[in-house]
Amino acid sequence: MTKAAVIILSGTESHADRGRLVNGLETAKEFAETEGDDVELIFDGAGTQWIPKLEDERNDYHDLYRTVREDTSVCDYCAGAFGVADAVADAGVVTLDDHDGHPSVRSLVDDSYEIITF
Template identity: 80%
Template sequence: MTNAAIVILAGTESHADMGRLVNGLEAAKEFAQTDGDDVELIFDGAGTQWIPELEDEESDYHELYQAVREDAAACDFCAGAFGVEDAINETDIVTLDDHDGHPSVRSLVDDDYEIITF
C-alpha cells in the first residue's frame, strides 16, 4: 500500500506547464487505479488555475481529470491569489486551508504520504 500526494504547481501559461499537469494527472490516475493505494491530488499555487479549465467538458484533459477528480482539492489561499476562487467555489472541489490558508504538507508527511510535485 502506497500513500501519495500529487501536487500540481504548474500554471497554465506554457506547453511545458500543460505537460506537467498531464503527467501529474496520469500519476494520480495510476495510484487511484491501484488497489490498496491512496492518493491525494492537490492543486496549489498557479496550479489552481487548471481547475476551471479542466471542469470544462471541452478541455482536452477533462476526461483524464474526471478519472481522478474525486481525489482532488485546491489550496484556498492560492485559489484567491490566482483569481480562480469563485470558479472553484462553483464546483464541489474542496479547498484546503490547514496551514495559514494553505494545505498542510507536514500533515501529509506525518501520515506517511510521498509528496510528488508537478
C-alpha cells in the same frame, strides 16, 4: 499500501506547464487505479488555475481529470490569489486551508504520504 500526494504547481501559460499537468494527472490516476493505494491530488499555487479549465468538458484533459476528481483538492489561499476561488467553489472542489490558508504538506508527510510535485 502506498500513499501519495500529487501536487500540481504548474500554471497554465506554456506547453511545458500543460505537460507537467498531464504527467501529474496520469500519476494520480495510476495510484487511484491501484487497489490498496491512497492518493491525494492537490492543486496549489499557479496550479489552481487549472480547475476552471479542467472542469470544462471541451478541455482535452477533462476526461483524465474526471478519473481523479474525487481525490482532488485545491489550496484555498492560492485559489483566491490566482483569481479562481469562485470557479473552484462553483465546481464544488474541496479547498484546503490547514496551514495559514494553505494545505499542510507537513501533515501529509506525518501521515506517511510520499509527496510528488509537478
